[in-house]
Amino acid sequence: MEPILDIKNLDVKFALRTGTVTAIDNLSLSLAKGERLGIVGESGAGKSVMGFSIINLIRKPGYIANGSIYFRGEEISRYSEEEIRAIRGNRISTIFQDPMMALNPVLTIGTQMTEAILAHMDMTQEEAERIALEKLAKVHIPAPEKRLNQYPHEFSGGMRQRIIIAISLLTDPDLIIADEPTTALDVTIQAEIMDLLIELCESEGMSLILITHDLGVVSEVTERIAVMYAGRVIETGPTEAIIKNPQHPYTQGLLKALPESRTPGEPLYQIPGMMPTLTDIPPGCAFNPRCPMRGEICITKRPEAAFADEHTGHMAACHLVSGDLAS
Amino acid sequence: MFAFTVKRILQALFVMLIISLLGFSIKHEFGDPIRDMVGIQVSVKDREILRETMGLNDPFITQYARFLKNAAHGDLGTSFFYKKPAMHVILSKAPATIELVFASSLIVILISIPVGIFAAIKPRHWFSRIAMGGSIVGVSIPVFLTAILMIYLFSITLGWFPSYGRGETVDLWGWHTGLLTADGLRHLIMPAIALSSIMLPLFIRLIRSEMMEVLETEYIRFAYAKGLKKKRIWFIHAFKNTLLPVITVGGVQLGIMLAYTILTETVFQWAGMGFMFLESVQRSDTTLLVAYIIFVGGVFVIVNTMVDIIYGLVNPTIRVSGRK
Numbered sequence A: 001m002e003p004i005l006d007i008k009n010l011d012v013k014f015a016l017r018t019g020t021v022t023a024i025d026n027l028s029l030s031l032a033k034g035e036r037l038g039i040v041g042e043s044g045a046g047k048s049v050m051g052f053s054i055i056n057l058i059r060k061p062g063y064i065a066n067g068s069i070y071f072r073g074e075e076i077s078r079y080s081e082e083e084i085r086a087i088r089g090n091r092i093s094t095i096f097q098d099p100m101m102a103l104n105p106v107l108t109i110g111t112q113m114t115e116a117i118l119a120h121m122d123m124t125q126e127e128a129e130r131i132a133l134e135k136l137a138k139v140h141i142p143a144p145e146k147r148l149n150q151y152p153h154e155f156s157g158g159m160r161q162r163i164i165i166a167i168s169l170l171t172d173p174d175l176i177i178a179d180e181p182t183t184a185l186d187v188t189i190q191a192e193i194m195d196l197l198i199e200l201c202e203s204e205g206m207s208l209i210l211i212t213h214d215l216g217v218v219s220e221v222t223e224r225i226a227v228m229y230a231g232r233v234i235e236t237g238p239t240e241a242i243i244k245n246p247q248h249p250y251t252q253g254l255l256k257a258l259p260e261s262r263t264p265g266e267p268l269y270q271i272p273g274m275m276p277t278l279t280d281i282p283p284g285c286a287f288n289p290r291c292p293m294r295g296e297i298c299i300t301k302r303p304e305a306a307f308a309d310e311h312t313g314h315m316a317a318c319h320l321v322s323g324d325l326a327s
Numbered sequence B: 001m002f003a004f005t006v007k008r009i010l011q012a013l014f015v016m017l018i019i020s021l022l023g024f025s026i027k028h029e030f031g032d033p034i035r036d037m038v039g040i041q042v043s044v045k046d047r048e049i050l051r052e053t054m055g056l057n058d059p060f061i062t063q064y065a066r067f068l069k070n071a072a073h074g075d076l077g078t079s080f081f082y083k084k085p086a087m088h089v090i091l092s093k094a095p096a097t098i099e100l101v102f103a104s105s106l107i108v109i110l111i112s113i114p115v116g117i118f119a120a121i122k123p124r125h126w127f128s129r130i131a132m133g134g135s136i137v138g139v140s141i142p143v144f145l146t147a148i149l150m151i152y153l154f155s156i157t158l159g160w161f162p163s164y165g166r167g168e169t170v171d172l173w174g175w176h177t178g179l180l181t182a183d184g185l186r187h188l189i190m191p192a193i194a195l196s197s198i199m200l201p202l203f204i205r206l207i208r209s210e211m212m213e214v215l216e217t218e219y220i221r222f223a224y225a226k227g228l229k230k231k232r233i234w235f236i237h238a239f240k241n242t243l244l245p246v247i248t249v250g251g252v253q254l255g256i257m258l259a260y261t262i263l264t265e266t267v268f269q270w271a272g273m274g275f276m277f278l279e280s281v282q283r284s285d286t287t288l289l290v291a292y293i294i295f296v297g298g299v300f301v302i303v304n305t306m307v308d309i310i311y312g313l314v315n316p317t318i319r320v321s322g323r324k
């Protein structure tokens, strides 16, 4: 089956005053219709930049330097401003991390919902309001009729995130990109929002890209995972394979750092060191300064993605996996 | 909103009380009501009797209370020079000043909003660069210099506009307006531009920087992610948020503009309150001078209170906190 989204060899760069840095490096990903993909990695891995590059909304001075993004078979990364606008919020919706910041404080919920419909569909204000009410009900907002005239500050964080999800549903999109949709919320509300997202994806047949730094969350929500490190996908495969049989030492470290895998009585494990900044990504394997398995070759040669299991598509970019380094 | 409005009005009354206390102190210290009333022929002894009967030897507080009571009835004393109630003199001069401030504000609003927005959304455009560069120069030239240069260029050299006075005015139910005659408008143009010359660059810069800040917010990015058209994002989403701080500053600036009318009106011999104020200083007409301070202070406080209330109407967050 033809994938709904197919990213090929994507490079995203930032033209900084001090020189150009590469935030996304030769990234390839694909997503089937109705599939849920998790993008995981520590802060600064390039997850958000990747997500926004799909709808060509990278913050300046970022730009797509290379590669292509096929959406429903069409190359959208070279679309004009007007062409990509017709896709944004229409076929591809985005859910932002902080619901407190994503809604305009001086416009009513009704305005912020109907405008998103009217930007893409030819219909009357009344029809748009009817759709807005329908979607608010779908995300379980009580008494939706009363909400349209209210302003964002009259809602709690969880309610706002529901409203944002309702906004993302307005045009029945093919794909939703959710960038850390629950990080800013209370723990109790996090699970509710995640459940809602899965429920909606299943009932509406939408694809989902879930960006998060929490491997625990993606393992429950997604069918496939891509682990990112320093702008690259370093491991990808079915969720189960990644969780049960991680190949890349970085993925292994992330799993070990989950609170669930903590041995009672011992402190929570942390991968030593930090994600490198874009200006000094180490040569060879970008993870090598933090890697417990590092060998000679890791410092000089950059590992290419190699199959761990050709059948399931489980791949990892590590010399251990390609066989260049004996474990 | 109601509680908020009441609170603001109480604050305004308090500020007015302070201004009146200040004004009265000036009058008490420097004014000489006896001189204002009688000629030099009156003897020292008679003056002292007059002083006693007028209550000028009463304690400060008693006199201040009397002053307040009269002020509450609109009586701010009698002008020594005009031999008329100070309030009448001020009110007869007010239309000229109000029209001048109005015209200047109009110029500031009509120019700063489009230019500020443009400079924010197209910061690299040549027009934005010129506007920003020009505004730096603009704020640093004193008003009276602008006024004098304008008179030199447009009145003396080119002869396009008259250099002083209000020109022909029409009496509209006691309000002498220059807005309805071609001659009045011709006289208004230069003073209005001169007066707006300090505020205009300030507002362009303010609107630009507020707008640029708003354009970087998450909700603007979200608006883009929804696929809205740029025009809607700029003029509905961003501009409305830009307006809030601009309204607040705008109120204060309007008050400052009143102060600058003293300079502008003097240079252009514009028969308004500012010109009158300077004359009353030269004539030691303390009563009129203090009346002016209290009147202008009152206008300033009223404008600011109204601005705050309008702000509350535009900003839903304030409206609700006031509702509690």
Ligand SMILES: Nc1ncnc2c1ncn2[C@@H]1O[C@H](COP(=O)(O)OP(=O)(O)OP(=O)(O)O)[C@@H](O)[C@H]1O
Residues within 6 Å of the ligand: A014, A023, A041, A042, A043, A044, A045, A046, A047, A048, A049, A050, A059, A060, A061, A062, A213, A277, A278
């Ligand atoms: N506007 C920008 N200018 C310069 N560099 C940027 C900009 N935006 C992002 N970057 C850089 O790109 C890299 C990836 O950032 P990104 O926001 O995608 O990380 P992330 O994986 O989403 O992290 P987080 O979990 O903190 O959201 C970071 O090193 C960041 O410094």
Ligand code: SF4
Residues within 6 Å of the ligand: A248, A249, A250, A285, A286, A287, A288, A289, A291, A292, A293, A294, A295, A298, A303, A317, A318, A319, A320, A325
């Ligand atoms: S390539 Fe080498 S340094 Fe990189 S993850 Fe594999 S073993 Fe570690």
Ligand SMILES: [Mg+2]
Residues within 6 Å of the ligand: A047, A048, A049, A179
């Ligand atoms: Mg991010």
